[in-house]
Amino acid sequence: MADSGAFLDQDQFSCPICLELLKDPVAIPCGHSYCMGCIKGCWDQDDHTGVYSCPQCRQTFTPRPVLGRNTILAAMVEKLKKMGLQADPPAHCYAGPGDVACDVCSERKHKAIKSCLVCLVSYCETHLQPHYESPPLKKHKLVEATGHLQEKICSRHDKLLEVYCRTDQQCICLLCTMDEHRGHDTVSAVAERTEKQNQLGKTQKKSQQKIQEREKELQDLRQAVDSLTHSAQAAVEDSERIFTEMICSIERRRSEVKELIRDQEKAAVSQAEGLLMRLEQEIAELRRRDAELEQLSHTEDHIHFLQSCNYLCAPPGPGDLPSITFKQHFSFDAVRKSVSELKVRLEDVCKVEMAKISSLGSGGDISGSLAKTGGSSGGGATAAEKQSCPICMKSIKKKQRLMRLCYEPSYLKRLIDALRAKGIE
Structure with a gap:
């Protein structure tokens, strides 16, 4: 006698919603079977309309059908489980920290690869297949798996946020346009996104231009x-x-x-x-x-x-x-005095010039100093730039080098002559 498992196909006993073996299988009036938890979750989202439909054939029912466990189908599913026809998925398919988990998986959650903006559910690869195969589900809008689906649902009507109210500057659902946002300036979220995208582009262009200006200033x-x-x-x-x-x-x-x-x-x-x-x-x-x-x-x-x-x-x-x-009181006191006076005058000159150097080095902040690359002041030297040499008492200018005139060889020669004139024959 042939093994009865050879005539059983696992797909015949899989839930069209979670794509796993049926758990507490129930049959709805149109004849399709689902896990009790899957179909109840699907119909819970339609309670506000009072119209319930089959996710596969889209047949509608009013009022909500009463669900009862199909014991025969449940026994057959249990037999399939005992026969080991259901293989365990690889470990990398399970959701880990930071991954978006499949909302349909009942036991260990698999990683979701897509989120449906109509069903407001995230699906793993297995549970997503009906959206690719069922004509009604093919019309649903799929996006990359996201864990923030609830942010896209209207908290008042539990509907998808797909309208933008310009009056109140917020996203709303279609029912909101007929309720508290009636008469407001509303557009589709896509249209508003296009306009905001243009504004964003202009803002980004200005930002990039500012970045370039700052980079130029930095350079x-x-x-x-x-x-x-x-x-x-x-x-x-x-x-x-x-x-x-x-x-x-x-x-x-x-x-x-x-x-x-x-x-x-x-x-x-x-x-x-x-x-x-x-x-x-x-x-x-x-x-x-x-x-x-x-x-x-x-x-x-x-x-x-x-x-x-x-x-x-x-x-x-x-x-x-x-x-x-013979000069009985001959001495070099005059020489020592002249040399001492020369030392004092040198120190005075050094103090004056060091004060100038310090004032040049500490004047202004770097933003102003670095901005100037050169140039000369117009007109003649100011009173502050002119002063007398403490040695020769002649007028000197700011740009003359320190003691340049008074310590030329010619001046030192005159100094030596002066020393000779003070007592040395």
């Missing part, structure tokens, strides 16, 4: 910062070079002043040594004459005394003993 600001960095580095290098030159120049002038003092010292000492030698010679000559006078005073030869006395007692002639003069 300009970065370039300005780079330019500022390069300019600062160049200023540091120039300052280092200028200060090095100044230090070298001061070192040279120090050596020149030192050499000048030593030369004056050498000349004065040489002069003094010459005078010392002459004085020693004069003293030696005077001592010799004094010795001769002493010897003559004790001689007993009167003739010799008389003959030598006139010669030895006569004062020396003007050419014999020259006049010797």
Whole structure:
């Protein structure tokens, strides 16, 4: 005897709504069978109209049919289950965290792949098949599976939100247009979407234009910062070079002043040594004459005394003993004073110029400073830009280098000449 399972087709015992083996199968007046839970859920959505239809043949019933369990069909389904004709789906078909679950699956939920905006139900691949095969269901609008279907339903009439009320700026259903939104300015959601899409496009275009403007400003600001960095580095290098030159120049002038003092010292000492030698010679000559006078005073030869006395007692002639003069209080106090004054003046100049440099470095914010790439002020120098050099007392301008005039070799030469004029012959 052949196995009776060979003559049983699982599709004949599947619910057209959930596409699984029938659970508590019921037959409705048109003859189609469904799971009791599936058909009750479907008809619950039609309670407000009072008209109920078969999801397959679309035959309508009024009033709502009373459902009773088909015991014969239920027994056959149980037999199919025992025969193992129903295979378990792969694990990846089940809904996990973040997935939209199929609303039809009664036990372990499968992942939904589409949501029906007419049925307001999300379907897995298996339960979606009637929407592809049944002519009435083919007319339903399917969208990608979404877990926010309730947001698309009117809370008052449990109907799909497919109309937009411009008066109240909200989405409504068709029944709302005949109720509290009667007489309002209403359009289809599709039409309003088209208009809003155009507005969105314009807004997006303005936003993109603003982004481009800001990116241009960002690029300009970065370039300005780079330019500022390069300019600062160049200023540091120039300052280092200028200060090095100044230090070298001061070192040279120090050596020149030192050499000048030593030369004056050498000349004065040489002069003094010459005078010392002459004085020693004069003293030696005077001592010799004094010795001769002493010897003559004790001689007993009167003739010799008389003959030598006139010669030895006569004062020396003007050419014999020259006049010797020398500055007894010679010193370098004037030199030390001049050098000290030079130090004070240098410090004053440095203070003045450093104040200028500090004011140039701290003036204005970066947004204003970076925006200016150059330019010169019109007209002559202002009173603030003009001042006198604390060394030479001559008028200098803002753009002149620090101590450029007063520390030229020509000026230092004049300074040395002035030092010489203060006491050094």
